[in-house]
Amino acid sequence: MDSSASRGARRLRRDAEANRQRTLQAAREVFAERGLGVNLDDIARHAGVGVATSYRLFGNKQALINELFEERVDALVALADQALTIDDPWEGFVSLLTMALEQLEADRGLREVVFAELGGRPLVAQARRKFMPAADAVMRRAQDAGLLRSDLTTTDLPLISYMVSCVIQHTQPVSSEVWRRYLTIVLDGLHVRPGLTDMPVVALTTAEEEHVASLNASRS
Amino acid sequence: MDSSASRGARRLRRDAEANRQRTLQAAREVFAERGLGVNLDDIARHAGVGVATSYRLFGNKQALINELFEERVDALVALADQALTIDDPWEGFVSLLTMALEQLEADRGLREVVFAELGGRPLVAQARRKFMPAADAVMRRAQDAGLLRSDLTTTDLPLISYMVSCVIQHTQPVSSEVWRRYLTIVLDGLHVRPGLTDMPVVALTTAEEEHVASLNASRS
DNA sequence: AAGCAACTGGAGTTGTCAACTCCAGATAGT
């Protein structure tokens, strides 16, 4: 995991490498707080380097975003595997949703990458292919145990997360925690108990669900 | 309800009044489909009039938006009163949420006005004052009947609507109906049945909730 | 039917904002 040379690129001079790390760190902080919409000038200023330096070191904004969020997205994927290690299938499912949303809560840029409001097309498409099967396993296990409503489909999961993440975004500046109320409501609506309502429509197909994400990506 | 002269403004010439109506109608359609972000040039083109004409007739974009959405917002408010006429308190509550979201589904501009992603500050603040007490009555009636979870607060309602409206927006181009699945889930999570989960945090206060809306308004 | 105030359309102006580059000067490494 050599920080600089991703692909056989010539080694950077010490000062350049330091600036690279400072830019990366600044981007982490600024993207997390203000989203991917910020311009590189702001990030460079926050890092204490010139704009040109940031551009020379990363090429463009998208490359910086990709480099920065690769690990963050992978961490999200790992949650699904962790969830499977929890004994109680329902608790596993709850943990998956809760922990994923907690990750998203802390980082506006990550929300935008994951739900493709900007940037990360290829980045996310790939993560998605790793995430969905794992999440699917968590879901099925809870459904087989009769704890998660059986009419739920894999494609519902991203949309449920998105729905709650919207509340996070909306309420963040006023309260960092109210979103948990709505997660609670949703989880209660997913937990099997007598008298659950029949679903009024079928879920999206996998292809449709991918289409949703890519459509919302093409805005940028 | 004389269409032209809002405030003692001199009567418009017949052709001008016709162009006014055409612009209004075009704006209705374009805003509904593409949101408030579209420019007046597009609206004017769609109306078949010149840009200057639209500007002369309305002054600016915001004025056009205000004029256009006043009645739409009022219609939304009226739903709360209608909901009270439904005998079953739970069905009344379900109807309020469902019908409000159906209104929002059909009009992206309305979603943006109501949730203040653009424009309508004063417009909505006023509607809110009429809407909240009415909605509150619908809620309390269902809670008193033991059908709606008792830990729900008036300020939860706008956020729940917002949450589902985000799914509407996100999935609209792929499926105009999937959002009803998530409404179903949420409603099941709100319906009283044994074993509902305790709320992890208190709801926003009324002031906080208003703050949320106004913060999200100040972007434009 | 003629005259004029009211109106029209679209080319053009203004302002904003983000992405990205240029280059004279500074610095790391040998």
Place this chain on the structure above:
DNA sequence: ACTATCTGGAGTTGACAACTCCAGTTGCTT
């Protein structure tokens, strides 16, 4: 001490939406 590498911030480019100007047209009055 020498040079390839790197730096910073002023400046360029391009896009885009809000809004205006004005030469020409049209509805209304008498």
